[in-house]
Amino acid sequence: MHARRLIAMGAILALFAVLYMVLGAKGNWNFILPFRATKLAALLLVAVAVSTATVLFQTITQNRILTPSIMGFDALYVLILTVAVFVLGGQGLIRLPPLAVYGVNTVMLVLASLLLFGTLLAGARQDLMRMVLTGIIFGALFRSLTAFLQRMIDPNEYAVVQVSSYARFTQINTDLLLISTILTLLTLGFVWRMRHRLDVLALGPDMATGLGERPRRGQIEALILIAVLVSVSTALVGPIAFLGLLVVSLARLITPTAQHAVLLTSAALISCIVLVGGQMVSERVLFLAAPLSVVIDFIGGFVFLALLLKGTRR
Amino acid sequence: MIRISDLSYHHGRTQVLDQVSLTIPKGGITALVGANGAGKSTLLSLIARLTPLQTGSIHVGDLDVSRCPSDMLARNLSILPQNTEVAPRLTVRELVSFGRYPYHKGQPTSEDHTKIDAALQDFDLTPLADRVLDTLSGGQKQRAYVAMTYAQDTDYILLDEPLNNLDIAASRSLMQTLRHLSQEKGRTIVVVMHDLNYACAYADHLVALSNGKIRAEGHPSQVVTNGFLSSVFSTDAHVHHVDQVPVILV
Ligand SMILES: Nc1ncnc2c1ncn2[C@@H]1O[C@H](COP(=O)(O)OP(=O)(O)O)[C@@H](O)[C@H]1O
Ligand SMILES: [Mg+2]
Numbered sequence: 220m221h222a223r224r225l226i227a228m229g230a231i232l233a234l235f236a237v238l239y240m241v242l243g244a245k246g247n248w249n250f251i252l253p254f255r256a257t258k259l260a261a262l263l264l265v266a267v268a269v270s271t272a273t274v275l276f277q278t279i280t281q282n283r284i285l286t287p288s289i290m291g292f293d294a295l296y297v298l299i300l301t302v303a304v305f306v307l308g309g310q311g312l313i314r315l316p317p318l319a320v321y322g323v324n325t326v327m328l329v330l331a332s333l334l335l336f337g338t339l340l341a342g343a344r345q346d347l348m349r350m351v352l353t354g355i356i357f358g359a360l361f362r363s364l365t366a367f368l369q370r371m372i373d374p375n376e377y378a379v380v381q382v383s384s385y386a387r388f389t390q391i392n393t394d395l396l397l398i399s400t401i402l403t404l405l406t407l408g409f410v411w412r413m414r415h416r417l418d419v420l421a422l423g424p425d426m427a428t429g430l431g432e433r434p435r436r437g438q439i440e441a442l443i444l445i446a447v448l449v450s451v452s453t454a455l456v457g458p459i460a461f462l463g464l465l466v467v468s469l470a471r472l473i474t475p476t477a478q479h480a481v482l483l484t485s486a487a488l489i490s491c492i493v494l495v496g497g498q499m500v501s502e503r504v505l506f507l508a509a510p511l512s513v514v515i516d517f518i519g520g521f522v523f524l525a526l527l528l529k530g531t532r533r
Numbered sequence: 534m535i536r537i538s539d540l541s542y543h544h545g546r547t548q549v550l551d552q553v554s555l556t557i558p559k560g561g562i563t564a565l566v567g568a569n570g571a572g573k574s575t576l577l578s579l580i581a582r583l584t585p586l587q588t589g590s591i592h593v594g595d596l597d598v599s600r601c602p603s604d605m606l607a608r609n610l611s612i613l614p615q616n617t618e619v620a621p622r623l624t625v626r627e628l629v630s631f632g633r634y635p636y637h638k639g640q641p642t643s644e645d646h647t648k649i650d651a652a653l654q655d656f657d658l659t660p661l662a663d664r665v666l667d668t669l670s671g672g673q674k675q676r677a678y679v680a681m682t683y684a685q686d687t688d689y690i691l692l693d694e695p696l697n698n699l700d701i702a703a704s705r706s707l708m709q710t711l712r713h714l715s716q717e718k719g720r721t722i723v724v725v726m727h728d729l730n731y732a733c734a735y736a737d738h739l740v741a742l743s744n745g746k747i748r749a750e751g752h753p754s755q756v757v758t759n760g761f762l763s764s765v766f767s768t769d770a771h772v773h774h775v776d777q778v779p780v781i782l783v
Binding site: 431 | 568578581603607608611613619622631632635639685706
């Protein structure tokens with residue numbers, strides 16, 4: 220039953236991808252197609268990274284409302300990068316090999332999120348509202364610290380890191396595409412190997428332990444994978460607040476299942492359809508000035524509110 | 534045999550278990566009884582390592598619970614925690630299939646499928662196999678959870694208040710299934726229960742806990758007396774006997 224829906228989604232995605240490549244491609248295709256292909260690859264990468272990180276996070280915290288971005292993971296990445304600019308200076312940062320900067324940032328995000336969220340997650344299911352509040356407070360704290368540091372940095376210096384406070388799908392940081400692709404594929408490999416364990420972890424710590432899993436260890440492994448995926452997507456396009464929530468909620472509606480093999484695939488396909496389709500329509504058809512991320516966050520924000528109200532009333 | 538020695542446990546300042554030493558004999562049904570808050574669930578969680586040990590030691594057969602690998606423990610001992618409630622949208626068959634996870638780790642073999650079908654059959658769940666748990670009654674759900682534990686096919690089975698939500702037919706049928714498992718297959722079954730009449734009718738061994746200490750232990754016909762009811766449960770109900778089985782009229 221789910222297989223047919225997944226195939227249909229795959230077909231829609233393929234169609235959107237082709238349209239994105241060829242629509243309005245006047246002039247030299249030898250130039251246009253590789254240029255567009257690079258952007259398409261980056262969109263797909265970001266889409267899959269965001270949806271996968273969200274599924275992982277919702278499974279280990281056993282809730283369907285919170286996502287890494289709502290908990291402030293992306294904001295934390297931007298803060299870490301800003302601290303790096305502050306300490307080394309934009310020019311100093313540029314002189315370092317970009318891979319090293321990216322690597323160090325990713326490692327820092329993994330460590331910081333283990334430190335900040337590692338202990339919090341244990342009580343997530345019992346106290347959803349506390350988690351929501353903590354996430355909002357963390358996010359606000361990270362963002363205001365970032366803003367504070369930015370004010371003390373010369374704007375020209377800051378421009379080199381190319382991160383803003385919202386996602387810009389039109390200005391993808393393609394220098395990092397190769398390393399991002401490798402990192403994402405590696406991470407997805409680990410997630411895929413974990414898929415059956417995730418099914419068990421979703422039953423809650425007691426049931427999972429009874430079935431021979433170690434929930435604490437699973438949470439930590441998942442947190443590391445989440446941090447890597449978040450740093451990939453944030454480095455490429457910037458923070459995206461509600462995309463993950465939107466696409467994973469849609470996936471749960473379209474393919475209701477307890478199997479992570481299906482949920483991960485379905486969420487990834489929907490995420491790609493939303494990003495590629497949305498970008499195709501806004502760039503090629505409507506020539507929109509408003510960035511796609513604003514539209515996605517607007518709709519995703521409504522989903523968040525609706526889930527929150529439904530969840531607390533229950 | 535489950536050997537528990539010098540087991541103490543506290544939640545913050547509350548002493549939940551106080552120097553408990555206990556041997557649960559191999560084979561047979563052991564009923565664990567005691568007032569609300571006596572520490573029964575805590576004791577089961579410690580045996581199954583759902584809660585880490587603070588002081589004391591627990592051995593399940595040859596396994597030292599504090600040391601043995603998680604998956605090995607799960608192939609020797611299964612537990613149904615109290616008030617189990619799972620979040621995801623599972624069908625009854627999917628839930629019961631999880632019982633086989635410690636063996637197949639995600640890729641069920643034909644033997645696993647046979648055992649899953651048998652568990653569904655034995656708990657009258659075959660007609661409900663493809664229903665989602667959310668759509669079942671409390672008792673039907675409870676049966677599905679017990680069936681999952683049963684499918685785990687372990688020598689030691691711990692059940693925390695499995696009779697909750699079950700009507701009289703389902704309760705008797707569950708206890709008869711447990712008796713069959715213990716007598717025919719030599720399983721060691723520990724059941725937390727509130728209804729002493731079920732304990733007296735089906736258990737081979739009874740352990741009474743109150744305020745974190747063992748108050749009485751032995752065959753139900755010897756343990757359950759008027760004095761026992763007043764000291765462990767602080768009630769003046771009377772014990773009668775039918776065919777030498779103690780019966781409490783309420
Ligand atoms: N998470 C907890 N925090 C504090 N106290 C707890 C917690 N869980 C249980 N307790 C206390 O431990 C005691 C034993 O609880 P429990 O083992 O659930 O009893 P039983 O299953 O016999 O009803 C109770 O007094 C209870 O208040
Ligand atoms: Mg209890």
